[in-house]
Amino acid sequence: MTTVLCELISLNEFTIKDDRSLFKIFTGVQGHKYNGKEKEWIFPLKEYHIVLEQVKREKPNLLYREIPKLLLDTFLSLKPLPHVDINKTNIPKTLLQKLMPFQIEGVRYSIQKQGKIAICDQMGLGKSVQALAVALHYKREWPLLIISPSSLLSTWEQMIKDWVSMPVEVGVIYESKNASFDSEQIYVISYDLAVKLSDKVAKKKFEVIIVDECHYLKNANTKRTKTLLPIIQKAERRILLSGTPALSRPMELFTQLQIIQPALFKNFFDYGARYCAAFKSHFGWNFKGASNVRELQVILENLFMIRRLKDQVLSQLPPKRRQQRKDYPKSQTLESLLNSKNGLESEINDNSLLTSWKETAAAKLPSMINYVEGLVESGHKLLLFAHHRDIMDEFEKRIIEKKINYIRIDGSTATNSRFAKCDEFQKKEDIKVALLSITAASVGLTLTSATTVVFAELYWNPGVLVQAEDRAHRIGQKDSVNVHYLLAKGTLDDIFWPLILKKLDILESVGLSKNEFALTTQVEIDEKGQQHSNKRKASFDKSIKDYFVKKPLETIELSSDSPKCNEIELITDDSDFEIDQETLRILDEMDKQVVNQ
Structure with missing residues (x-):
């Protein structure tokens, strides 16, 4: 049996699929239109009862799928929205x-x-x-x-x-x-x-x-x-x-x-x-x-x-929105790190800095993995930046366990392979994660198919962080980019974040940068797992040395993603001009002053 489907298609219009035998009736309805692409007739909703009455009289034996009465009555009785000042x-x-x-x-x-x-x-x-x-x-x-x-x-x-x-x-x-x-x-x-x-x-x-x-x-x-x-x-x-x-x-x-x-x-x-x-x-x-x-x-x-x-x-939105998520990770690594900070040292040395940096990442790893998994499960296509190879390995292991399609680019990835991986990430919607080294993948790559950027670790050079963010936020990006910085209380993150703000303040004062980090939305996760958010400029603690251990911790083996191993990649890759080499040189000089204080 032939079915006549009536369907509401706008606030004041409905359609009936084409039926040549009803041509004379349809063309006689005031305000009728014909949609050749969909092969349907369009009528004013106010003429609904008249059209259906004539069609049923002409074709009483057809099966009619009408607009539900309650729905029809609701739309026929709709009044203009009241003015609200x-x-x-x-x-x-x-x-x-x-x-x-x-x-x-x-x-x-x-x-x-x-x-x-x-x-x-x-x-x-x-x-x-x-x-x-x-x-x-x-x-x-x-x-x-x-x-x-x-x-x-x-x-x-x-x-x-x-x-x-x-x-x-x-x-x-x-x-x-x-x-x-x-x-x-x-x-x-x-x-x-x-x-x-x-x-x-x-x-x-x-x-x-x-x-x-x-x-x-x-x-x-x-x-x-x-x-x-x-x-x-x-x-x-x-x-x-x-x-x-x-x-x-x-x-x-x-x-x-x-x-x-x-x-x-x-x-x-x-x-x-x-x-x-x-x-x-x-x-x-x-x-x-x-x-x-x-x-x-x-x-x-x-x-x-x-x-x-x-x-x-989009024209009303900031082009890039940063969120700082500060957690209280529960781990033996963090307890060891906090206990060792009970005594203060008079000087900072490379071993204590690098050891604390790696221990910071290890301490917050479980909560970081859970957070990133939540983003992926919500359908986000994201860039995940980390620095230490061990941390990247742990993320990769979990990504594989969850059967998530991904690419990875670190210091060991050949140059031609990098661009092939980027092209794959850009074109394939089912690839949800790009696992990237902060220093090895912060320049020269275009990854605009992602609108979420996550930093599992911080890097003390804000220029590198900005360039890493801009793998997604660059020409070709039509969406607002959300950047998430995952921090941990009581770790080296307490030093790195205000240090980044301070450096950008200096750059801003000489016209080299704009300190947008200062307006980062802060979300803190307390010991009970509850969130607390605010939006304020963080203060810079000048007593940096107070955060470091009294005695150097056990020396760690640096991965190929350590700053010393990847520095040559960073300063020789001039394919990106958002932050020029002179700016990077100034930032690097700041880094040396901080480490050598």
Whole structure:
């Protein structure tokens, strides 16, 4: 039997697939258009009932797949969004002044949608601060509840302190024992604890709720979703946040759509039959496909979310965004390093410096590996820089175990092989990691297919770090580049980072560089594994020698990636001109002065 498919394709248009026998009816509809490429007729949505009535009268025996009634009624009754003067909202002016133009538009649109919105901007565009601004507009309806992954609880706490200028009482729920929702204005809780404390949460009757990483609720069959969905739906303002609301299939969007538009679909089966290419097999119904995706996109764009990609707002973004992630690694290596620093030495020598440098990398290796694995699992294509060969070997071992496709370039890689590897990384999407030596791969290479750069180790020459960053951030890069520096408290990183800032201050004073490192976002991981973020300029500690051990540690065998082995590569490779050789010479002189103090 012939099927007539009606599909919504815009806010005010729908289509019917071409049927030559209906030509006379279709051409008689006011405002009709024909799409030859898709072989379909396009009509104004307001003419929907008239068109269907005439077609059914002419062809009563056809199978009609109509636009769902609830969906049709919703779009036919949509009214223009109300005007919102952002300066007349309840959002503090101090916060508005910090927002980028596209973020202000996101806040405005969310308010126009009455605080029922999913902010799904691409990662790194500031979804959280937009959500806070929207929530502040509805402050009279507080208390505010923020549900997030457990690892982000302290991040939210710090973000509130950084962005909300007015005094607010914040309660972060870390454990279920003695947890209460009594007097605070803002409560931050993890998904797991929200489930455990669901009776208390429901009793509080929160009217404003932010749901961070809302794709945690994508599975309708989990206890988490079954418990939290009705609680969130009852809130008057429901703000969802996710850069990836659906990781792979339309079926993952249903529960999130139910939060924002609970009356749009009667049940999951109706939704799945329309948008998940549902079919029945020997094992039951399968909803893992996709169908009517144009209509689903119209729903998402007009009734559910606001989503901007980096390339759409790139002119409003810093071209390169740095993040310093400082951890408290737990390892015997770090304990040994810290114990040896109880006594102070009067002079710095090469052995103590190089030994501490390598021990720093070894101490933070487990946490670094976990962090990098998380980035790769999230779909990031990244450049991973390290200095010591042993550290690179450990990363490579884990990468192979995880069956991640990668390339490696270090001091032993032949020049012709380097460019072949780079070309492979650039062209093959399935190669997710480029494992690179800081000194051997910091110049002369183009790796713009990656937008994430991770430094597992620091190098005392900031010019080398900047050049390494710019393997991704260079001509041909159309996206914003996110740079992650992985540091460890109580290690040589405490010296290297402020030293880098100091050097760049000097270069800036003579017009050779701009100290963008000073504005690096800092994320600290405390002993409990909680994040604390801020954005401030680090101070430089002039008493460098206080960080070094009293007695030289056991001499280590230097790998071929040591500064002495790779220095000749660095200064003879003049294929890169972002930082010229004179600048590198000045930086090298600074290095020698520091080591020889």
